[in-house]
Amino acid sequence: xxxxxxxxxxxxxxxxxxxxxxxxxxxxxxxxxxxxxxxxxxxxxxxxxxxxxxxxxxxxxxxxxxxxxxxxxxxxxxxxxxxxxxxxxxxxxxxxxxxxxxxxxxxxxxxxxxxxxxxxxxxxxxxxxxxxxxxxxxxxxxxxxxxxxxxxxxxxxxxxxxxxxxxxxxxxxxxxxxxxxxxxxxxxxxxxxxxxxxxxxxxxxxxxxxxxxxxxxxxxxxxxxxxxxxxxxxxxxxxxxxxxxxxxxxxxxxxxxxxxxxxxxxxxxxxxxxxxxxxxxxxxxxxxxxxxxxxxxxxxxxxxxxxxxxxxxxxxxxxxxxxxxxxxxxxxxxxxxxxxxxxxxxxxxxxxxxxxxxxxxxxxxxxxxxxxxxxxxxxxxxxxxxxxxxxxxxxxxxxxxxxxxxxxxxxxxxxxxxxxxxxxxxxxxxxxxxxxxxxxxxxxxxxxxxxxx
Amino acid sequence: xxxxxxxxxxxxxxxxxxxxxxxxxxxxxxxxxxxxxxxxxxxxxxxxxxxxxxxxxxxxxxxxxxxxxxxxxxxxxxxxxxxxxxxxxxxxxxxxxxxxxxxxxxxxxxxxxxxxxxxxxxxxxxxxxxxxxxxxxxxxxxxxxxxxxxxxxxxxxxxxxxxxxxxxxxxxxxxxxxxxxxxxxxxxxxxxxxxxxxxxxxxxxxxxxxx
Numbered sequence: 001x002x003x004x005x006x007x008x009x010x011x012x013x014x015x016x017x018x019x020x021x022x023x024x025x026x027x028x029x030x031x032x033x034x035x036x037x038x039x040x041x042x043x044x045x046x047x048x049x050x051x052x053x054x055x056x057x058x059x060x061x062x063x064x065x066x067x068x069x070x071x072x073x074x075x076x077x078x079x080x081x082x083x084x085x086x087x088x089x090x091x092x093x094x095x096x097x098x099x100x101x102x103x104x105x106x107x108x109x110x111x112x113x114x115x116x117x118x119x120x121x122x123x124x125x126x127x128x129x130x131x132x133x134x135x136x137x138x139x140x141x142x143x144x145x146x147x148x149x150x151x152x153x154x155x156x157x158x159x160x161x162x163x164x165x166x167x168x169x170x171x172x173x174x175x176x177x178x179x180x181x182x183x184x185x186x187x188x189x190x191x192x193x194x195x196x197x198x199x200x201x202x203x204x205x206x207x208x209x210x211x212x213x214x215x216x217x218x219x220x221x222x223x224x225x226x227x228x229x230x231x232x233x234x235x236x237x238x239x240x241x242x243x244x245x246x247x248x249x250x251x252x253x254x255x256x257x258x259x260x261x262x263x264x265x266x267x268x269x270x271x272x273x274x275x276x277x278x279x280x281x282x283x284x285x286x287x288x289x290x291x292x293x294x295x296x297x298x299x300x301x302x303x304x305x306x307x308x309x310x311x312x313x314x315x316x317x318x319x320x321x322x323x324x325x326x327x328x329x330x331x332x333x334x335x336x337x338x339x340x341x342x343x344x345x346x347x348x349x350x351x352x353x354x355x356x357x358x359x360x361x362x363x364x365x366x367x368x369x370x371x372x373x374x375x376x377x378x379x380x381x382x383x384x385x386x387x388x389x390x391x392x393x394x395x396x397x398x399x400x401x402x403x404x405x406x407x408x409x410x411x412x413x414x415x416x417x418x419x420x421x422x423x424x425x426x427x428x429x430x431x432x433x434x435x436x437x438x439x440x441x442x443x444x445x446x447x448x449x450x451x452x453x
Numbered sequence: 454x455x456x457x458x459x460x461x462x463x464x465x466x467x468x469x470x471x472x473x474x475x476x477x478x479x480x481x482x483x484x485x486x487x488x489x490x491x492x493x494x495x496x497x498x499x500x501x502x503x504x505x506x507x508x509x510x511x512x513x514x515x516x517x518x519x520x521x522x523x524x525x526x527x528x529x530x531x532x533x534x535x536x537x538x539x540x541x542x543x544x545x546x547x548x549x550x551x552x553x554x555x556x557x558x559x560x561x562x563x564x565x566x567x568x569x570x571x572x573x574x575x576x577x578x579x580x581x582x583x584x585x586x587x588x589x590x591x592x593x594x595x596x597x598x599x600x601x602x603x604x605x606x607x608x609x610x611x612x613x614x615x616x617x618x619x620x621x622x623x624x625x626x627x628x629x630x631x632x633x634x635x636x637x638x639x640x641x642x643x644x645x646x647x648x649x650x651x652x653x654x655x656x657x658x659x660x661x662x663x664x
Contacts, residue, residue, distance in 0.1 A: 264465050
């Protein structure tokens with residue numbers, strides 16, 4: 001009798017599917033081979049195998065890509081065909097081993113249908129050639145922890161959403177959904193609130209309009225994946241996303257100032273909320289990985305950088321739930337792209353507490369990559385660090401010298417990928433190409449870019 | 454009760470600090486003396502920050518306490534820095550960038566350090582910087598920006614100030630996590646910093662206010 005395949009983890013299956021490109025229709029055998037070689041190299045490098053090669057990945061290309069077709073951020077958020085053309089041209093012209101970029105540009109219609117307050121949009125609030133930006137504010141009040149902990153969905157529906165969107169303010173008029181559990185009067189109460197408040201119907205219409213923009217946008221991202229993956233043989237590096245509980249509170253709910261005040265004045269409430277958020281984030285990452293068929297879950301880190309809090313605060317407030325999130329994802333066999341933002345030197349040693357060869361740790365330019373290699377060699381793969389300022393303002397020779405040093409030190413023995421420091425906007429093309437060339441030369445990889453159609 | 458208020462602020466005990474301040478007002482203490490003690494506490498926090506012993510949360514929490522304290526004890530419009538000024542600073546986040554925390558902390562600490570600070574906010578157009586330089590005749594213009602997209606706007610702002618014939622009257626500093634000497638050269642600024650203590654140190658060097 002065959003043994004049940006119960007020991008295969010979710011991540012093992014997803015890795016095998018992703019590396020084979022099971023979700024793509026390949027335009028040629030050459031594209032398939034190129035795709036599979038790149039995806040395999042990325043997984044092997046995260047697994048800390050000494051492949052003798054240095055993959056080159058993009059943290060994300062944004063204005064850098066759009067400039068290939070002279071597309072503004074505003075246009076990229078509204079006319080997806082233009083963005084599509086720009087991204088295709090950029091990835092045809094630059095020999096990256098993976099692609100990332102337009103996922104974070106978002107459709108303007110998604111925000112505009114709801115008059116979403118958390119963003120300032122290009123072409124509306126900002127010049128059309130600037131990226132949209134998040135507005136961090138206090139969307140949860142200091143005295144609402146108990147209310148949130150008591151009934152999170154109710155708080156989200158009747159407090160959070162109305163604060164984020166004037167179009168959703170009528171939702172605040174709904175009775176608590178939990179009343180449906182109380183007795184038979186729950187139903188008439190709920191439907192009456194909808195009938196008596198035309199705003200509720202308008203709120204639903206606004207949600208629908210927002211959703212339609214997302215549908216169109218997802219369709220475009222799917223086509224882009226097919227073209228970059230299936231035709232050019234470039235794997236998509238970004239899969240599902242999960243977030244550190246402290247970042248959710250400090251970035252999305254309370255704002256950083258609010259979160260800091262809470263650390264001093266109501267630490268226990270804050271910790272209780274992080275405990276509540278942790279299993280949801282874990283499940284969100286796992287479900288997303290399944291839905292996308294992608295083994296790499298990205299966790300973008302915001303407020304834990306050096307200087308943003310003391311070591312003691314990091315160890316008390318930030319790391320415990322982040323660690324359990326990472327362990328939970330790794331337990332499922334998933335790989336985690338931990339995207340540190342800001343200077344992270346003093347925190348890196350914590351990633352040794354996660355099983356070796358499971359995380360890809362992104363480093364910004366403020367973090368000392370050579371020190372990171374020293375700390376994390378044999379534990380986790382590192383990537384990034386090539387400064388956006390260097391790529392935007394320095395000479396090709398300076399870029400070459402910097403990248404060579406990185407390749408020599410960090411590339412030693414594997415566990416390193418070449419990447420820039422942050423989402424790429426302003427950068428000289430020749431500098432980016434030099435960064436790529438150094439990695440490929442050092443790793444003795446073939447440098448031929450994919451043939452143009 | 455010598456320095457009880459200062460100790461409470463340095464210890465970041467908001468409720469205690471406010472209760473002490475209320476008590477001092479009740480006892481007839483000059484509000485400006487209360488604020489002066491608060492500023493002393495903030496300077497102590499700032500020194501600990503510069504020495505790597507305190508972090509941004511201490512600065513922000515200290516700032517929050519000072520804000521509440523000022524609201525509690527000062528009449529409308531009274532600033533914590535009504536006395537001698539070390540110099541005047543016009544500060545803002547450049548056009549196209551709405552990040553405010555770094556800029557706010559620098560503005561707070563320059564104010565605590567004795568500068569008169571005019572904060573123009575975020576996403577500030579070149580013309581607004583130029584107008585503020587004309588209006589306030591500052592010693593220093595501080596341009597903040599987190600995004601690499603801000604480099605171009607920093608450069609345009611420096612150029613705008615020059616085009617208005619005001620470049621020789623001010624020293625310009627740029628600040629943000631992504632700036633460095635290359636960016637300073639690119640923008641034409643006079644100095645750069647990637648954290649608040651650099652900004653304060655630079656200001657003191659430029660105005661001769663440093664220790």
